Amino acid sequence: MKHWRAIAIALVCAALAAVAFRLFEHTAHLQPALVTPNMDAQQALSPSLAGHVKRLLREQELYGSRAGRPKLIALTFDDGPYPVFTPLLLDALDKLKIPATFFLIGHDAQHWPELTARIEQSGDEIGNHTQTHPDLDLLPDARVRSEIVDGRTSLDGLVKDPAIDRFFRPPHGRYTVAVVKIAQSLGYTTVLWNDDPGDWRTSISTPQELDRHIRRFATAPDIVLLHSGKMATIEMLPSLAAAFRAAGYRFVTLGTLMRAVPFDDVNHPAKHPV
Numbered sequence: 001m002k003h004w005r006a007i008a009i010a011l012v013c014a015a016l017a018a019v020a021f022r023l024f025e026h027t028a029h030l031q032p033a034l035v036t037p038n039m040d041a042q043q044a045l046s047p048s049l050a051g052h053v054k055r056l057l058r059e060q061e062l063y064g065s066r067a068g069r070p071k072l073i074a075l076t077f078d079d080g081p082y083p084v085f086t087p088l089l090l091d092a093l094d095k096l097k098i099p100a101t102f103f104l105i106g107h108d109a110q111h112w113p114e115l116t117a118r119i120e121q122s123g124d125e126i127g128n129h130t131q132t133h134p135d136l137d138l139l140p141d142a143r144v145r146s147e148i149v150d151g152r153t154s155l156d157g158l159v160k161d162p163a164i165d166r167f168f169r170p171p172h173g174r175y176t177v178a179v180v181k182i183a184q185s186l187g188y189t190t191v192l193w194n195d196d197p198g199d200w201r202t203s204i205s206t207p208q209e210l211d212r213h214i215r216r217f218a219t220a221p222d223i224v225l226l227h228s229g230k231m232a233t234i235e236m237l238p239s240l241a242a243a244f245r246a247a248g249y250r251f252v253t254l255g256t257l258m259r260a261v262p263f264d265d266v267n268h269p270a271k272h273p274v
């Protein structure tokens with residue numbers, strides 16, 4: 001009889017460990033890809049433990065089977081524009097017929113207006129990456145607001161793209177609930193990502209490493225965080241394009257992706273290694 005009790009206790013412990021692991025895994029991947037102006041920022045970015053458990057238990061009911069998620073991939077390039085690298089990146093994207101979204105720094109765009117215009121002329125999309133690229137989580141609310149507003153004013157003065165007033169990405173991926181709420185009050189969707197392959201790291205990633213990461217962690221749909229001004233990123237584009245197209249994906253701008261897919265589906269995409 002005694003060993004039955006031991007087995008029962010072991011089973012209960014295993015079940016609890018499995019739940020704890022799932023919860024941990026869930027929490028670890030909690031960052032949403034998008035926070036739209038109408039979402040509850042607090043709930044989206046840091047829900048309570050009870051909120052986690054509820055979401056975990058009701059996942060299927062809330063977000064469906066995910067099997068039918070469209071295979072759309074939006075490459076997003078932060079920073080700049082920069083001489084040399086941005087034109088090289090634009091040439092590579094043009095050659096591969098990949099439309100992309102550029103999150104430009106207002107100050108840099110003003111410094112290189114002809115590069116900013118070239119991005120627009122290539123049919124690519126331009127979003128707001130603040131005026132001077134500070135760590136917004138460290139700034140008082142008024143400075144956060146002026147960084148976003150000044151970035152918008154600078155870009156709007158150079159090119160006409162409605163995405164400038166619509167899409168915002170916080171520099172260094174550093175934000176707080178307050179930062180996202182300020183962006184919301186200005187009409188912005190805060191755009192994070194489904195995958196960050198780490199081309200920003202100072203220990204240089206090779207084109208092969210970047211390509212492998214993006215394919216391994218691909219989702220449907222997929223918003224990928226990349227950077228303007230990285231040679232390895234430019235070099236991996238041909239193999240990335242070939243692999244994703246062979247797997248049935250279509251490259252789109254963020255605007256196209258958001259028109260095609262409800263934001264809940266972008267935040268809860270299907271895992272789809274390529």
Ligand SMILES: [Zn+2]
Pocket residue numbers: 078079129133170171172
């Ligand atoms: Zn940046």
